[in-house]
Amino acid sequence: MLTIYLSELQIKSVKSDLLHHNRRHKLVTSAHLSEALAFAFGFKANASLIDHLNTIKSVPYVEFCAERFWRRLSELSSTSTAKLRNSLQVDLTGSVARAIGFRDLRDRISLPEELESQLTRFFKLMADHGAAAFTLEGARFAPNVVGYGGFYRPGTHAMRPAFVPVKPALYFEWSERSWSALEADAFLEDHNISGRDLLDWAGAACELMERSLHLKDVVFDAALGLVVHHKEISDCTASIVFQRKGQLGDVRVADARQKAENFEIV
Numbered sequence: 001m002l003t004i005y006l007s008e009l010q011i012k013s014v015k016s017d018l019l020h021h022n023r024r025h026k027l028v029t030s031a032h033l034s035e036a037l038a039f040a041f042g043f044k045a046n047a048s049l050i051d052h053l054n055t056i057k058s059v060p061y062v063e064f065c066a067e068r069f070w071r072r073l074s075e076l077s078s079t080s081t082a083k084l085r086n087s088l089q090v091d092l093t094g095s096v097a098r099a100i101g102f103r104d105l106r107d108r109i110s111l112p113e114e115l116e117s118q119l120t121r122f123f124k125l126m127a128d129h130g131a132a133a134f135t136l137e138g139a140r141f142a143p144n145v146v147g148y149g150g151f152y153r154p155g156t157h158a159m160r161p162a163f164v165p166v167k168p169a170l171y172f173e174w175s176e177r178s179w180s181a182l183e184a185d186a187f188l189e190d191h192n193i194s195g196r197d198l199l200d201w202a203g204a205a206c207e208l209m210e211r212s213l214h215l216k217d218v219v220f221d222a223a224l225g226l227v228v229h230h231k232e233i234s235d236c237t238a239s240i241v242f243q244r245k246g247q248l249g250d251v252r253v254a255d256a257r258q259k260a261e262n263f264e265i266v
Contacts, residue, residue: 001063001064001065002063002064002093002096002097002104002106002240002243003061003062003063003064003223003224003225003243003247003248004061004062004064004096004097004100004102004224005059005060005061005062005100005223005224006041006053006060006061006062006100007053007060008050008053010096010099010100011037011049011099013095013098013099014037014095014096014099015030015033015034015037017090017095017099018033018037018088018090018092018095019033021088021089021090022087022088024087025087025088027077027079027083027084027087027088028073028076028077028079028084029077032073032076032077033073034046035072035076036069036070036072036073036076037049037069039068039069039071039072040064040065040066040068040069040072041062041063041064042062042063042065042068058161059223061223061224061248061251062248063248064093064096066092066093069092070084070085070092097236097240098234098235098236101235101236101237101238102227102236102238102239102240103233103234103236103238103239103240104239104240105209105239105240105241106240106241106242106243109208109209109241110208111204111205111208111241111242112204115201115204115205116242118197118201119201119226119242119244120244122193122201122220123220123222123225123242123244123247124244124250125187125191125193126220126222126251127222127244127247127250127251127254128250128254129163129187129190129191129254130159130160130162130163130164130183130187130254130255130258131157131159131160131163131184131187131222132157132158132159132160132180132184132221132222133156133157133158133219133220133221133222134154134157134184134188134198134219134220135154135155135156135157135217135218135219135220136152136153136154136155136198136199136202136217136218136219137152137153137154137155137156137217138150138151138152138153138216138217139151139152139214139215139216140152140206140214140215141214142211142212142213142214150215152199152202152203152218154195154198154199155217156177156181157181157184157185158177158180158181158183158184159180159183159184159187160222160251160255162255162258162259162262163183163255163258164176164179164180164183165183198220201220201226202218202220202226202228205218205226205228205241205242206218206228208241209228209230209239209241210233213230213231213233214230214231215228215229215230216228216229216230216231217229222247222251223247223248223251224240224243225240225241225242225243225244225247226240226241226242226243227239227240227241228241
């Protein structure tokens with residue numbers, strides 16, 4: 001499955017793509033597509049998805065499952081999944097990724113075994129202990145006669161809101177973002193992870209991407225995984241390089257547990 005964030009605009013973009021591919025055979029209706037997309041995003045019905053988007057206050061991360069889409073669309077249209085797939089001829093996961101300006105590279109590049117193991121451990125720790133994101137700012141330019149140019153340095157980083165304690169009076173002049181960044185630094189230290197580790201992992205991932213592509217910031221996001229930003233290519237300005245299986249579910253479980261603990265303390 002592919003973890004992404006979601007908005008009504010992105011859903012409309014994916015649906016428009018599907019409607020375009022459906023024009024010739026007209027096997028399904030617009031309503032069928034809406035219901036099947038909602039089901040693929042983990043909701044029972046389109047009404048539930050719309051209600052979720054209208055009420056949630058944070059970024060609505062979801063897991064997209066193409067198999068759930070085809071299965072639900074088959075039920076609604078009384079058409080076999082094989083016939084639907086053959087007729088619509090759409091890269092559904094690719095369409096969903098493009099809707100948010102991302103390329104999904106998870107199946108197109110092969111991470112070294114050691115790097116994959118390190119990233120799996122790191123994102124598990126992020127999920128369980130409240131880290132939200134770590135950004136490396138900088139760029140890698142296309143190579144010239146002397147090789148690559150560019151650099152990366154530690155940038156913004158933060159914990160998820162449920163894991164950031166109330167700001168002490170001693171730090172009254174600090175912003176909430178500053179306090180969150182301090183907590184994120186402590187997270188790295190507690191788990192024996194250094195800024196150098198992040199730079200090494202980001203560099204190794206960047207080496208697997210197109211050598212001619214101008215790369216920008218690299219982000220370790222608790223929900224999205226390892227994301228590399230870059231110049232626009234195929235309507236996308238970022239690529240998902242790695243996502244740990246079950247990552248989003250672990251994030252939600254940990255946040256719910258922490259919120260419950262905070263409530264008990266109060």
